[in-house]
Amino acid sequence: MADRVFIEGLEVETVVGVYDWERDITQRLVIDLDMDWDNRVPGASDDVKDALDYAAVSDCVIRCLQALQPKLLEHAAEVLAAELQRAFGIEFLRLSIRKPGAVPAASAVGVRIERGRRL
Numbered sequence: 060m061a062d063r064v065f066i067e068g069l070e071v072e073t074v075v076g077v078y079d080w081e082r083d084i085t086q087r088l089v090i091d092l093d094m095d096w097d098n099r100v101p102g103a104s105d106d107v108k109d110a111l112d113y114a115a116v117s118d119c120v121i122r123c124l125q126a127l128q129p130k131l132l133e134h135a136a137e138v139l140a141a142e143l144q145r146a147f148g149i150e151f152l153r154l155s156i157r158k159p160g161a162v163p164a165a166s167a168v169g170v171r172i173e174r175g176r177r178l
């Protein structure tokens with residue numbers, strides 16, 4: 060299945076980081092998601108109930124990360140991937156989390172994972 064629903068550059072402000080000083084502030088994370096979904100069904104019905112609703116997924120990402128307040132980006136990615144697969148029935152997804160301010164000499168650092176089985 061080559062069909063996807065994607066979200067790029069979703070910005071989430073949350074407590075994140077391993078150091079003590081990071082637990083007292085919020086920082087910006089930037090999320091990219093690429094999710095397998097059979098778009099032929101909503102393509103035929105023109106009904107959002109058949110679609111993977113990118114607005115609902117975006118809300119879920121923001122709520123999940125703000126509740127989790129992770130130390131590591133790896134933990135954030137793992138929990139987020141599992142929650143999105145469970146809540147929306149996504150079989151396979153690619154997820155990256157960037158932390159733009161973390162290494163001043165780099166424009167961004169982060170993690171990227173793939174979870175699930177391709178459709």
Ligand SMILES: Nc1nc2c(c(=O)[nH]1)N=C([C@H](O)[C@@H](O)CO)CN2
Pocket residue numbers: 075076077078081130131132133158160161162
């Ligand atoms: N692989 C990782 N390395 C580091 C992480 C992380 O989440 N994953 N986090 C930090 C600190 O929180 C850093 O971002 C503070 O600037 C260091 N390395």
